[in-house]
Amino acid sequence: MTFRQARWDEPDLWDLAPAPDPGPAPAIPGVPERFRRKETLRWPELSEIEVVRHYTRLSQMNFGIDTSAYPLGSCTMKYNPKVSELLARRAGAASLHPYQPEATVQGALELTWRLERILSKVTGLPEVSLQPAAGAHGEYAALLMVRAYFRDRGELDRRTEVLLPDTAHGTNPASASMAGFTTREIPSKDGCVNLAELQSAVSDRTACFMLTNPNTAGLFESDILDIAETVHAAGGLLYYDGANLNAILGHTHPGRMGFDVAHLNLHKTFATPHGGGGPGAGVLAAGEKLAPYLPVPRVVKTGRRFRLDYDRPMSIGKIKTAYGNFGLDVRAYVYALSHGEEGLKHVARRAVLNSNYLAARLGRSLPRPFRALVKHEFLLSGTPLKERGVRTLDLAKRLLDEGVHAPTIYFPALVEEALMVEMPETESKRELDHYAEAFERAINDTAENLHAAPRSLAVRRVDEVRAAREPILSWKDQRSAPAKVETP
Amino acid sequence: MPRWISNEPGEEAAMLESLGIASLDELFRDIPKKARIGRLGIGGGREEPDVVREVDRLLDRNRPLTKFATFLGGRISHRYIPAAVDAIVSRSEFYTAYTPYQPEASQGMLRTLFEFQSLWVELTGLDLANASLYDGATAGGEALLFCRRIHEGHRFLVPASLPWEERSVLSNYASGPGLRVEEVPYDPRTGNLDLEFVRKAIAAKDVFGVLADVPNGFGHLDEGVLDLKSMLGDVPLVVSADPLSLSVLEPPGAYGADVVIGEGQGFGASPSFGGPLLGLFACRREHSRQAPGRIVGSTVDLEGRPACTLTLQTREQHIRRSRAMSNICTNESLMALAFVVYASTVGPRGLAALQSSLAEKARTLASALGGIDGLQAPRFDAPYLGEFTIELTHGTTAGFLDRLRRRRILGGHALADPRPGAPKEAERILVAATDAVGEKEIQKYAAAAKAWAAAGGRA
Numbered sequence: 053m054t055f056r057q058a059r060w061d062e063p064d065l066w067d068l069a070p071a072p073d074p075g076p077a078p079a080i081p082g083v084p085e086r087f088r089r090k091e092t093l094r095w096p097e098l099s100e101i102e103v104v105r106h107y108t109r110l111s112q113m114n115f116g117i118d119t120s121a122y123p124l125g126s127c128t129m130k131y132n133p134k135v136s137e138l139l140a141r142r143a144g145a146a147s148l149h150p151y152q153p154e155a156t157v158q159g160a161l162e163l164t165w166r167l168e169r170i171l172s173k174v175t176g177l178p179e180v181s182l183q184p185a186a187g188a189h190g191e192y193a194a195l196l197m198v199r200a201y202f203r204d205r206g207e208l209d210r211r212t213e214v215l216l217p218d219t220a221h222g223t224n225p226a227s228a229s230m231a232g233f234t235t236r237e238i239p240s241k242d243g244c245v246n247l248a249e250l251q252s253a254v255s256d257r258t259a260c261f262m263l264t265n266p267n268t269a270g271l272f273e274s275d276i277l278d279i280a281e282t283v284h285a286a287g288g289l290l291y292y293d294g295a296n297l298n299a300i301l302g303h304t305h306p307g308r309m310g311f312d313v314a315h316l317n318l319h320k321t322f323a324t325p326h327g328g329g330g331p332g333a334g335v336l337a338a339g340e341k342l343a344p345y346l347p348v349p350r351v352v353k354t355g356r357r358f359r360l361d362y363d364r365p366m367s368i369g370k371i372k373t374a375y376g377n378f379g380l381d382v383r384a385y386v387y388a389l390s391h392g393e394e395g396l397k398h399v400a401r402r403a404v405l406n407s408n409y410l411a412a413r414l415g416r417s418l419p420r421p422f423r424a425l426v427k428h429e430f431l432l433s434g435t436p437l438k439e440r441g442v443r444t445l446d447l448a449k450r451l452l453d454e455g456v457h458a459p460t461i462y463f464p465a466l467v468e469e470a471l472m473v474e475m476p477e478t479e480s481k482r483e484l485d486h487y488a489e490a491f492e493r494a495i496n497d498t499a500e501n502l503h504a505a506p507r508s509l510a511v512r513r514v515d516e517v518r519a520a521r522e523p524i525l526s527w528k529d530q531r532s533a534p535a536k537v538e539t540p
Numbered sequence: 541m542p543r544w545i546s547n548e549p550g551e552e553a554a555m556l557e558s559l560g561i562a563s564l565d566e567l568f569r570d571i572p573k574k575a576r577i578g579r580l581g582i583g584g585g586r587e588e589p590d591v592v593r594e595v596d597r598l599l600d601r602n603r604p605l606t607k608f609a610t611f612l613g614g615r616i617s618h619r620y621i622p623a624a625v626d627a628i629v630s631r632s633e634f635y636t637a638y639t640p641y642q643p644e645a646s647q648g649m650l651r652t653l654f655e656f657q658s659l660w661v662e663l664t665g666l667d668l669a670n671a672s673l674y675d676g677a678t679a680g681g682e683a684l685l686f687c688r689r690i691h692e693g694h695r696f697l698v699p700a701s702l703p704w705e706e707r708s709v710l711s712n713y714a715s716g717p718g719l720r721v722e723e724v725p726y727d728p729r730t731g732n733l734d735l736e737f738v739r740k741a742i743a744a745k746d747v748f749g750v751l752a753d754v755p756n757g758f759g760h761l762d763e764g765v766l767d768l769k770s771m772l773g774d775v776p777l778v779v780s781a782d783p784l785s786l787s788v789l790e791p792p793g794a795y796g797a798d799v800v801i802g803e804g805q806g807f808g809a810s811p812s813f814g815g816p817l818l819g820l821f822a823c824r825r826e827h828s829r830q831a832p833g834r835i836v837g838s839t840v841d842l843e844g845r846p847a848c849t850l851t852l853q854t855r856e857q858h859i860r861r862s863r864a865m866s867n868i869c870t871n872e873s874l875m876a877l878a879f880v881v882y883a884s885t886v887g888p889r890g891l892a893a894l895q896s897s898l899a900e901k902a903r904t905l906a907s908a909l910g911g912i913d914g915l916q917a918p919r920f921d922a923p924y925l926g927e928f929t930i931e932l933t934h935g936t937t938a939g940f941l942d943r944l945r946r947r948r949i950l951g952g953h954a955l956a957d958p959r960p961g962a963p964k965e966a967e968r969i970l971v972a973a974t975d976a977v978g979e980k981e982i983q984k985y986a987a988a989a990k991a992w993a994a995a996g997g998r999a
Contacts, residue, residue, distance in 0.1 A: 057645075065655050065884060077788045077892050080899045082923045084763050087789050093888040094662050100624050103884045107628045107652070107877075114648030116636035124638055131544050132636050135588050140812075141626075144599030149612040150814030151953035152605070153945050159601030160813050166598075173580045185674035185815065186870035188857070196712055226857035226867035230685070232716030235862040272570040303568050304575045319870065323544075327874030328637040328649035329671065329834065331816035334870075348959065362959045369708035369959075373615060373677045373803070374814020386595055390542040392585030401564040402545055402552075408567060409555045425570055452645050460641070463858070480546035481555055504842075506644045512842035514643040519839035519851040523828060525668040527658035530838065 055455030057509045058112035065106060066527050069096040113510035114328070115457050121479055121487055125429045125460040125472025126221065126268055128298050128320035133390070136324070136383035145382045150374035154359050160378065161358035165351045167385045171335055174388075174396070175294075175314050176307020179343035181336045181350065182376035187295060188223035190315030190334030191262075193371045195231035197313065197338065197345035198260050198289055200368055211259040211288070217245050219268045219464045221295060233259055240466055243269035243422035243431075247278055254286035264293040265309065266300065266427035268464045268472065270407065280310025289313065289341065297321045298476060299404055299428035302397030312339045318377075322384035333380040347371050402477035403428045406484060410475050413488045417495050421467050428476070432459075434469035440499045444469040447494055449513060450505035454490035541585055605811070608950045609981035611905075613759075613927050613972020614703060615676050615782075616814060617806030620975050621882070625808045628881045635874055639834070643849035644841075649873060650848035653836040656876040659883055663786040664779075664800035665793025666822040670833035671850075672871040673819030676803025677706045680751065680780060681713030682821060682832040682866055683799045687749030687776045688719060689830045689865070690798075695720050697741055697750040699733055701757040704957035706780075710751075719748070731920035731929070732762040739771055753780040754789065757955070759927030759970055760920050761789075769796025783807055783820065783879075784898075785925055787891035799823045808882030809875050818875035829855060832866030834873075894975065898926030901973035901982065908986035913993040915940075919968060926974075929955065932967040935997025940989075941969065947988045949981070 077089035098106075115122065122129035139145065148160055168180040184190035195214070202208040214228035218237045225235040238249050244267065254261070261283045265273045273279065283290045292306040292314035298321045306314040318333035319326045326332065338346055348367045349360035360375075391399060404427050411420060411430040418432040434444035448458035448471070460472040475484060494502070506512065524533050541547070556562065586594065605618045612618060629635065633648060640646030640653075653671040660669035673679045684696050698710060700723035710721045722741070725734045733752065741747050750772055752765045769777045778799040779792035784806060786792075792800045804818035805811065823831055829852060837851035857864040883891060906928060909917035914935060918928035930952070932940055937954035944951035952971035956962070992998075 062651075064651070065880075066658075072889055078896050080788055080896060080925060081903065083761060083788075083899075083925070084923060086763065086766055087761055087923070089786075089788055089790055089892075090794075093787055093891065095659060095883065095888040097887045097889065098884055100622070100885055103881060104624055104628065106884075107881055108631070110648040110651055111628070111631040111633040112648065113651075114633040114637055115642075115645040116633045118632035118636045122638060124641070127638050129638055132632075133542070133544055135592060137630070139592065139595045139599070142596070142599050143604040143606055144596075144602040146810035146812050147604035147606055147618075148602055148813040149605055149610070149616060149618055149811045149950070151612055151614065151616075152603075152950060153941065156603040156608075156945070156950075157813065159598040162601065163595075163598045170582050173582050176577065185678070185817075185872075186868075188867040188869045189674060189678070192867055193712075196715065199715065221869075222856075222858035222861050222864070223867050223869050225862035226860075226864040229862040229864075230713075230716050230867055232718065274570050274572055277572060277575055300571070302577070302580055304571050304577055308577050309575050317870075325632075325635045325874075326638050326870070327872070328634050328646070328877070329639040329653075329873030330674075330871040331874060332870035365961065368712060370677070370705045371709060371712055372815075373675050373703075373705050373709070373817060377815035378813035379810070379816055382595070382599075386591055388582070389586055389594060390544075390588070390591050393580055393582050395541050395585040396580070396582075398541065398545065401567065404567045405552060405555055405564060408559055412559055425567070427570075448642065449644065452642060457645060458642050477545050480548065481551045482546075509644045510647045511644055511845060511847040514841050514847045514849045515839045516643070516849050516851065519837040519849050520853070522839075523668075523851060524838040525657060525828070525835060525851075526654070526661040528661050528667065 055453065055508050059510045060109040060113065062106065062109045066096050068102055068106065069098050071095055072097055120456050121475065121483055122457040123459050123473045123475045125474045126295050128474060128476055130323050130476035131478035132323055132325040133387065136386040139386055140379050140382045158358055161351050163385055164381060165353055165358055167381055168351065170388045171316065171337060174301065174305060175337040176305035177314060177337035177339050179338050179346055181346040182381055183347045183371055184315065184334035184336055185372055185377055186330060186332035187315055187317040187334045188227055190336050191223055191227035192230055193336055193347060194291060194313045194315055195227055195233065196368050197342045199231055200345045201342055202259060210256055213257045214260055214262060215253055215258060216262045217267065218466055220262060221264065221268065221293060224262045224293060243271045244273050245275065245279060247275050250279060251282050254282055254288060256287060258286050258288035260289040260291050262291040262293060264296050266296050269422055269431050270426035270429040271422060272427050276309045295320060296428055299400055301400040303400055313342045318380050318384040323387045324380040324383040331377050331380060333377040399477050406475045406477060406479055410473065410484050410488060414491055417492060429472060429474035431467050432471040432473065433467050434471060442499050442502045444471055446502040446505065450494040450497060450502050451490060452506045453508045454494060456487055456490050608948050609984055610950045610974050610976055611952050611971050611985065612950045614953060614970055615803040616811050618811055618974045618976060619806050621808055622885050624885050625878055625881045629874060629878050634877055640850060643847065647848060650836050652877050652880060653873060654838055654848045656880040657836060659880050660820050660822050663783060663791065664822045665791025666800055667825040668828055669822040670831055670835050672873060672876045673821055673833055673868065674872060675817035675819045676780065676801060677709040679801035679819035679821050680706055681709050683778045683801050684710055684713050684749060686799060686830060686832060687778065688717065690827055691748040691776055693746045693748030695722050695741065695747045697722050697724050697738060697747055699724055699726060699752060699756055701726050701731055702753060703757045730922045731756060731758045731760050732764050732922060735764050742772060742775060747775050749776045749778055751778040751780060755782060755785060755925060755927060758920055758929040760922040760924045762922065766795045784891060784895050788895045804875065804879045808878030816872055816875055818872045818879060828852060830865060831855065833868045834871055895925060898973045898975065901977065902926050902928060905971065905973060905982045905985060908982055909989055912989050914997045915989065927970060927972040930969050930971055937967045937969050939998060940992055943992045944988045949985055949988055951985060
């Protein structure tokens with residue numbers, strides 16, 4: 053198959069039409085003249101069709117799940133069901149203000165309540181809040197809860213350390229540090245937490261250990277029960293990063309593994325679209341110790357009525373405006389309802405089957421670190437390519453030319469020239485075979501072609517070094533910068 | 541089982557065979573027995589028509605804003621969205637994409653975000669914007685941490701009139717590094733910031749940032765904000781601005797703001813019961829490497845053709861880990877797309893005309909409510925655009941709003957912190973003119989308020 057992405061020579065919006073004359077904006081009666089905009093907003097005046105064409109053309113220069121397989125590791129890029137889009141756009145979902153009286157939003161509160169109950173069962177943790185807007189936001193909120201918990205126990209002065217494995221997502225240490233903790237990495241052994249290292253690292257300074265299971269090497273941390281015991285014996289709490297929950301749905305859950313608190317990414321496991329970078333939804337689930345600290349309001353059922361409960365004296369309060377990304381909660385509810393018990397379990401089975409099947413096949417082309425049995429994702433190392441002067445980056449770019457997206461690259465850092473591949477359950481065997489063939493074509497191509505890739509996309513290889521060294525971050529910068537287009 | 545997973549006969553068997561294993565369960569042998577679970581207890585799956593019926597049953601129990609004369613506002617707006625905006629936002633090349641890690645495959649979203657950043661720069665008069673944060677409140681939290689990175693101190697000043705949710709979010713963001721959020725009192729007549737309080741706090745040398753909102757939490761414009769920077773010196777000024785107001789108001793960069801944040805949902809996104817929203821953030825060039833969130837830059841490709849990419853990434857969590865400027869990974873890119881498509885469809889003059897028209901409706905409403913017994917509208921003697929605060933001198937906000945609701949009017953929202961134990965506040969309601977109301981709805985509001993007054997302020 054020969055792939056060609058659209059290659060429009062589409063100007064920037066402001067090069068399509070002029071901005072209006074820069075006279076003052078209209079005066080508003082009662083508003084002091086000093087407050088009035090002296091120059092009308094500088095932005096092009098366009099007709100609707102010009103705007104529509106511009107963004108339609110731009111959209112044609114973008115990969116999405118609907119255009120191609122998207123095997124980014126730890127991102128769980130599964131099909132986003134169309135029925136979810138349909139329902140989330142209903143007036144009864146989209147046209148609701150969060151400050152409407154409770155009596156007028158009973159359905160929204162009930163949907164929230166029902167989704168929370170489902171997620172509580174999926175995580176094995178009794179209390180759930182849908183307030184966080186994204187995974188990292190959920191991590192951060194959970195760490196604020198950890199903080200409040202130790203403050204109430206009079207241990208906060210001492211318990212200042214968050215432990216995490218060296219395979220942790222970057223958001224983990226960043227969230228911990230925003231929440232006022234210091235972080236310490238536990239080295240891995242064969243891709244998993246080195247239990248002995250953890251045992252010697254925990255102490256009465258440990259606030260919590262943050263763990264993704266399966267981890268970012270795609271391995272299930274089989275020592276999890278010992279890990280939990282180690283952390284708890286030291287008086288610390290165990291935090292579950294739910295980015296990789298897809299692999300274990302219905303087989304195990306954070307509650308059974310001994311976690312005290314978890315965040316889930318509805319935009320991964322529950323198939324809500326990622327919007328080209330967001331929105332997400334970063335559900336919090338908490339065990340008994342931390343549940344009283346969840347953000348307010350909580351949705352409660354009294355008789356047949358649903359209401360927002362603000363009477364949680366130990367709550368950390370608010371972490372965003374309103375109650376969460378409700379539009380995504382509707383989609384996640386549709387997903388959970390459609391699959392049900394058996395369906396969710398099958399999601400995990402098929403995701404893990406896909407991952408192992410593709411790993412075995414791609415493992416013929418590149419070495420796979422660590423053990424063979426993986427969960428939802430697997431790692432490859434691009435080191436053998438170096439003999440040919442080729443890097444993982446070149447392979448990733450060459451894959452784009454095949455019309456498929458590249459895996460996550462250069463993460464986790466413990467594997468040199470890493471590729472992290474995740475093909476969720478919604479990809480068929482045919483698609484996996486197709487991806488494998490594309491991968492083999494790419495890797496067997498000449499060094500010259502790999503270096504020159506991509507050739508079939510809207511642009512050739514992008515100069516990221518120049519972008520960082522001479523930042524042009526807006527139209528305003530373009531106006532003051534020298535001409536950006538040069539001939540090489 | 542939904543059709544979202546391939547179930548071609550023989551497919552799974554062939555895959556298992558190639559792996560040399562007999563059953564799917566063998567793939568889970570690495571989960572210790574003691575960690576396994578039985579049934580979840582969430583019921584069986586359902587076919588698509590059944591799911592649609594069930595979810596519609598729930599959604600039909602809601603009464604959408606379109607069924608009411610709606611005067612609800614605050615940071616979240618009920619505003620008409622041109623069909624063209626939804627058409628673009630619904631393009632699945634955009635909405636089913638991930639964060640644009642591979643720029644060559646993602647020029648559509650990257651260029652859109654570059655245009656979005658450019659628009660927020662033009663609206664605010666600052667130098668650079670990021671590619672979005674979660675919402676206006678968390679943008680405030682990020683702004684607080686940003687200020688601490690560029691200035692020493694422990695105290696962050698915010699108006700006491702700031703919506704309680706935002707004060708709570710800010711306190712959370714401040715708690716990690718042990719910083720303090722302090723409320724600046726307001727003049728009881730105008731709602732304006734007590735500038736003398738600010739002056740004294742600054743003189744004490746421990747303030748690392750000051751936040752002011754335009755319009756403020758009461759919906760009013762505080763002229764003192766225009767002079768605030770001159771009293772702050774090098775202490776950073778954060779202005780939280782309503783994007784639509786910036787079509788007619790001076791860009792905050794022109795009166796010294798170092799950071800401008802805002803809530804962008806009102807540009808092209810539905811209120812959706814409060815989310816997804818859109819956090820806006822802009823700052824000055826010299827602080828570009830301290831800014832939180834994704835940033836898109838313009839550069840060239842191998843052939844010298846213009847291209848965009850995520851840039852200045854050494855600030856971010858995936859590189860800098862515990863020393864990152866922020867933990868932001870997922871943001872609100874699709875809402876940023878809606879924002880720039882909305883503004884471009886309506887156009888710069890159209891935005892100003894919309895703001896003028898909302899302001900006119902608000903004035904009409906204020907005069908229709910003026911002189912009604914038991915309420916003061918507007919409560920504060922200060923200029924306003926499309927929103928203002930009313931205060932009840934007897935009765936309760938709950939009773940007032942409930943009476944209006946029974947007449948199919950959503951009359952605004954109570955400003956008080958609803959948490960038990962929160963300090964007792966006056967019975968105040970923020971009222972917003974929306975583009976869905978006209979003269980008829982305004983008179984209906986006034987009639988309902990009069991009936992409430994005639995009943996002695998009883999629901």
